Amino acid sequence: MSKDIKKVVLAYSGGLDTSIILKWLREAYDCEVVTFTADLGQGEELEPARAKAEMMGVKDIRIEDVREEFVSDFVFPMFRANAVYEGVYLLGTSIARPLIAKRLVEIAEETGADAIAHGATGKGNDQVRFELCAYALNPAIKVIAPWREWDLQSRTKLIEYAEKNQIPVPKDKRGEAPFSVDANLLHTSSEGKVLEDPGVEAPDYVYQRTVDPVDAPNEPETITIGFEKGDGVSVNGEKLSPAAFLTKLNELGGKHGVGRLDLVENRFVGMKSRGIYETPGGTILLAAHRGIESITLDRGAAHLKDEIMPRYAELIYNGFWFAPEREMLQALIDKSQEYVTGEVTVKLYKGSAQVVARTSPYSLYSEDLVTFEEGTGTYDHHDAEGFIKLNGLRLRTFGARKAKFGF
Structure with a gap:
């Protein structure tokens, strides 16, 4: 373990895993731990997290209500793009990670911490998201991912470690939790x-x-x-x-x-x-x-947005919120929303x-143009003939060759 790490900012929920990480960080790195708990509107009372951190001897406990920032600066920009991953997923977990990573880095700078730490496992996407975002904001930041370092690779070992170190274990964690x-x-x-x-x-x-x-x-x-x-x-x-x-x-x-x-x-x-x-x-x-x-x-703008949306959604899913390509796409998307x-x-x-x-006061929809009744004459039906012939020219040429050669 690195001996130059004296203070770590931990993304802390107050649950079993991050409470174990809190104790483990002190043992493994002999360091001070600052806890950060974000109120993202998860619907849980967060003061128990403070009480648990205090019980474990943490001196610097940060609990912040970031709901407005979460929606205005992360959720809304994403929804301007109509972003969905793999056609259906609205990226609810993915979009929360950049904000948490941002505050971890900022608190590390405020407190003079040497590193940040998270409780994401080595199999999931969140480890990637936290760390890519952190590195984009502070290239020199050190990131500790306990699940990639320790040997507590089962629920049984986690509970044994918790009981050995007098960390309270919720009753529903003593058996097989039905889901996460x-x-x-x-x-x-x-x-x-x-x-x-x-x-x-x-x-x-x-x-x-x-x-x-x-x-x-x-x-x-x-x-x-x-x-x-x-x-x-x-x-x-x-x-x-x-x-x-x-x-x-x-x-x-x-x-x-x-x-x-x-x-x-x-x-x-x-x-x-x-x-x-x-x-x-x-x-x-x-x-x-x-x-x-x-x-x-406009049709061209709408279709272009739909073309870039899967790429934009994939960037968020994969953890590239603070990457230059995401910011470039965001500028294009925001221009479309004027x-x-x-x-x-x-x-x-x-x-x-x-x-x-x-x-909308800015609607491009024209009843006069689309009506089945007689309009004001702004659309000339005869114009469609030339439009169709020009667009059909290559198809007629292709069809003629097929008729001549049979394939």
Whole structure:
């Protein structure tokens, strides 16, 4: 172990794993540990984390409410891109990691710490995300990943270590935990144990943020979402802060069973994994954002956004939030949102979020152009003949050769 590490900033949840890491860091590195716990809207009381850190002798305990920053500076920019990984995943875990890494690096600089540490395992994506983000922000930062260093590679060994060092072990950790949960204001993610076989349907008790669509209200609920330059700003006419906006959509979506996803995804580290995701507010926001873009974006701009979206989503999933290519794409995306302002009406019913109306002062939609009735004459039907002949020229040439040679 490095002897020049005297102080470490640990991403600390107060759970069993990070509490063990806290003790292990002191033993392995003989260093002071500063704990950082982020309130990302995970819905848990965070003061027990403070109490546990105090009990373990930590002098510098940081617990921060970063919900507004999370939504305004990370979630909203991502949703301007309509980003989904592998066609369906709304990146709820992925987008939280850059903010945590950013604060770890900043606190390390504030406190004069020599390193940061995280509790991500050696099999997952989070180790990559934390560390790539940290290195982008501070190229000289040292990162300690205990799961890649210690020999505590089983739940039994972790519990034995905890009991040996008088670290409280929650009762539900003494047996086989049914699954692992990660949550924030955007989503809830459940993985492992009872969910590891993708051929078996997930038990009902896995879902925590949404009701079963079968049990959702039998009457649809219609809501109106306001946008300004691509970001959600109001629900049913009420102006809300970014975090309050997403919280409200979560409540509405959860009640109607919106945003459930059972996914087998391709991890960046090379393996496939199965996860159950609940993103009620995000699912509504994505539908509504695409709805307002449908009348405010030019066709070329809209199609270009759709072309680059998978690349943008993959960058976030893989941990490259602070990479120059992500920032370049963000500049393009943000430019496209200058006129994405207006209101979208969404109908929520039995797990679905359906756009049913959209209006904008900057709408490109022209009833005069698309009407089946007689318009004002701004569109000349005869122009279509030349347009079709020019676009069909190569096809006629290709067809002539095929007719001549038979293949």
